[in-house]
Amino acid sequence: MRDACSLSDEILYHVITVQKELAQLFDTEMDGLSSTRFDILSNLHHVGPLRQRELQQRVGVDHAAITRHLKQLETQGLITRERCLQDNRVIFVDLTDDGRERIAHWTEQKKCLSDRLFVNMKVEDQQQLLELLNTLQTNIQHERKTLI
Amino acid sequence: MRDACSLSDEILYHVITVQKELAQLFDTEMDGLSSTRFDILSNLHHVGPLRQRELQQRVGVDHAAITRHLKQLETQGLITRERCLQDNRVIFVDLTDDGRERIAHWTEQKKCLSDRLFVNMKVEDQQQLLELLNTLQTNIQHERKTLI
């Protein structure tokens, strides 16, 4: 990605490096909570109890990853998992009281962090950035569909 | 990152998802060549033989990761590694003829792909996107520095 000879190359390269640095910043700032785990807890916090399957789709990682994350979060006492009585395949995931408290705090922490990253960027610039990222994302998705 | 309540949250969330989808598109399109490996070969292609250490810094991954990638690329016959005679600690990495041929082809393939991802975006929009990503990146880097 480095040694980009074209504008588009350079943009793609930056998307990758920005994400990488962002993830590292996130990890050090949030005392070890990974961005995926934050996502899991955040979904449960805002939406309420969720089937494992739906949680997996919302967070956007593999089934296997979700299974393992939830197992760990359960042993840490942040979430509970219960089989559904109507459909014995599905598992309902919910926050414990402790988990609810912790994710509320983490959310606050993350909000401060993300605000700090945009202090010197005008709101209209932020909006345009978001819009451009959206365009890029739909292009990527379109490309991926035509591949399959 | 999902369930963003603020503009900044939403931007960061998009950076992450765009990168993720980009990496997956890249992988499927480039017959299994990961973006890191592309980076390694691309650096060698444009810059020439490099010390392993400098290659590592350019690509921006850990020492360990570079060691393992290079080991694999060597067994695939794409690169060579030779100890430096003057300084027996360093290893010089270079492309083989086969590697040179392959990376040239991959570069072409990638160029087509990245062009396709920006067909519907005006050049001035691309420039602004790049600029905004740069701003964000320097903010992240600044934040990481103040942390340590």
Next chain:
DNA sequence: AATCAATCATTGATAGGTCACACAATTCAT
């Protein structure tokens, strides 16, 4: 000259991701 510090590469432990496969429960077709 001997030792101590710095540099470069490697290795092991650990974490997170994918894919492929397995298994149980449910739903659908005929």
Next chain:
DNA sequence: ATGAATTGTGTGACCTATCAATGATTGATT
């Protein structure tokens, strides 16, 4: 009603990343 597909979850194998510790080599200090 029963056999076949589908769905939800769990597990194993593998890949890539990090960090920490190790080893080897060089350079610097005394």
